[in-house]
Each structure stands twice: as C-alpha cells, then as structure tokens.
Amino acid sequence: MTSVITIEGDVLTQTTPPALPHATDQYSRQYHDQMNNVLRLYFNTLNNLISQLKVSGSTTITTLRFPYGAFQDSTTQTAANTTTAYPITFNTTDFSNGVTMVSGSRFTVANAGMYNLQFSVQLNNSVNATEDIDIWFRKNGTDIPASNSRFGLAPRKSVSEPFHIIAGLNYFVDMQANDYVQLVWRTSNVGANIIAYAAGASPTRPSIPSVIATMTFVSALP
Numbered sequence: 253m254t255s256v257i258t259i260e261g262d263v264l265t266q267t268t269p270p271a272l273p274h275a276t277d278q279y280s281r282q283y284h285d286q287m288n289n290v291l292r293l294y295f296n297t298l299n300n301l302i303s304q305l306k307v308s309g310s311t312t313i314t315t316l317r318f319p320y321g322a323f324q325d326s327t328t329q330t331a332a333n334t335t336t337a338y339p340i341t342f343n344t345t346d347f348s349n350g351v352t353m354v355s356g357s358r359f360t361v362a363n364a365g366m367y368n369l370q371f372s373v374q375l376n377n378s379v380n381a382t383e384d385i386d387i388w389f390r391k392n393g394t395d396i397p398a399s400n401s402r403f404g405l406a407p408r409k410s411v412s413e414p415f416h417i418i419a420g421l422n423y424f425v426d427m428q429a430n431d432y433v434q435l436v437w438r439t440s441n442v443g444a445n446i447i448a449y450a451a452g453a454s455p456t457r458p459s460i461p462s463v464i465a466t467m468t469f470v471s472a473l474p
Contacts, residue, residue: 270294319363319469321351324461328376329446331439339390340373340435340446340463351467358432359467366473367427371435371465372420376447377405383444389423390434399423405444416447426473435465 270290276283323342331338339357350362361367369389377383388400403419425433439445449460 317349319350319361321348322346322466323353324464326448326461328448329462331442331445334440337436337438340437354432357434360432361427362429364428364473366470367425367467368422368470369425369433369467370422371463372418373463374447374460375403375405375419376414376416377444378408378414379441379443380407382407384440385437385444387419387435387437390436391425392431
C-alpha cells in the first residue's frame with residue numbers, strides 16, 4: 253500500500269490511493285483477507301491524519317504550521333533629510349517560520365502565497381509645528397502603488413516633551429518564493445522620527461520598541 257496523505261513540516265501532501273488486488277473468479281479467503289488488510293491500512297492512515305488535524309469535540313487545527321514571522325526594533329530611527337526614503341529596520345526576530353528578516357529590513361518568504369503584513373510604529377515629533385510621516389510598502393526594491401499612508405503629528409507638548417503616537421495598519425501582498433517586502437518611511441521634518449523608549453518605573457513597565465511587525469501566510473496564490 254502507498255501512503256495516502258502525509259504531513260511534512262508545513263506541507264500537506266496527497267498521494268495515490270492503494271492499489272486493490274484483482275478479484276478471483278471463485279471465492280478465495282486469501283483474496284478477501286488481502287483486500288481487508290489493504291483497506292484496513294488505508295482507513296487507519298486516514299483516521300490517524302484526521303485525529304492529528306482535529307482535536308476531539310472541536311475544530312482546532314493542531315498539526316499544520318503555516319508561514320509566519322514576528323519582528324521588532326529597539327532603536328530610535330531618524331532621517332538625515334526630508335527628501336530621502338528610508339527602509340524601516342529591525343534588530344530582533346521574535347518568531348520565524350518560513351518568513352525571515354534579511355539585511356535588517358527585508359521580510360523574505362520561503363513559500364509563494366498571499367501574506368498579511370501588519371505593523372505598529374512609535375512616531376515622535378519634537379518640533380513645535382505640525383509634521384507628517386509617510387509609511388508605505390516596497391516589494392523586491394520597487395514601491396507598491398497606492399500603498400502609502402500619511403500620519404499627521406501634532407506639535408510637541410513642550411521643549412522636553414515631544415508629541416508621540418502609534419501608527420499601525422495591515423496590508424495584503426502577493427509573494428513568490430524568495431520575494432521580499434519592506435516598510436519605507438519619509439518625514440516632513442528631521443525632528444519627527446521613529447522612537448524607542450526604555451523600560452519605565454513607578455510603575456514598572458516594559459520598554460517600547462520603535463516598531464513591531466508581523467507577517468502571516470493567508471492563502472495560496474489564485
């Protein structure tokens with residue numbers, strides 16, 4: 253008998269059903285025993301697969317692993333001028349399965365598919381005027397049309413206290429194997445940037461990454 257369906261890593265593979273023995277012209281117990289053994293192995297394989305995919309009494313999938321990645325950055329990112337586009341960078345990989353961070357800014361996929369890229373960016377304005385920061389998506393080095401968002405930042409609260417806000421959204425992007433996508437930004441004033449904050453006290457609280465991003469597999473390509 254050949255295997256019916258197997259799970260290898262994050263791939264669900266289907267192969268041909270078993271080859272059944274040819275019927276004899278007359279009744280043969282040996283033939284029926286052989287037939288029963290083939291079918292028993294076949295259905296046992298199917299039952300084993302279903303038991304892995306479904307927890308009894310629920311529809312929870314427990315075996316399949318889909319591509320994903322989660323990344324963050326612990327540094328403040330600044331712009332040298334207002335006429336240059338800067339890739340947003342990451343220095344920490346929290347989770348990775350088929351989605352990796354390459355060259356500090358490239359979300360790179362091992363498998364083709366439709367992916368959902370989500371981000372939250374801690375924006376900061378230390379200028380005493382309203383400023384803007386644009387954030388958009390770039391695939392394989394080329395800007396994705398109509399993917400830009402503009403975030404308006406209010407003037408600073410005081411000389412020692414900047415204005416700060418979280419910018420976040422998600423975007424679906426179709427990817428081939430080994431494609432990469434980047435987050436890119438520009439600012440209307442070099443005093444408006446992407447900032448990280450250290451852990452706080454009174455009360456104790458976690459540090460604030462300058463950017464957090466996740467990328468998850470949604471579907472095979474149409």
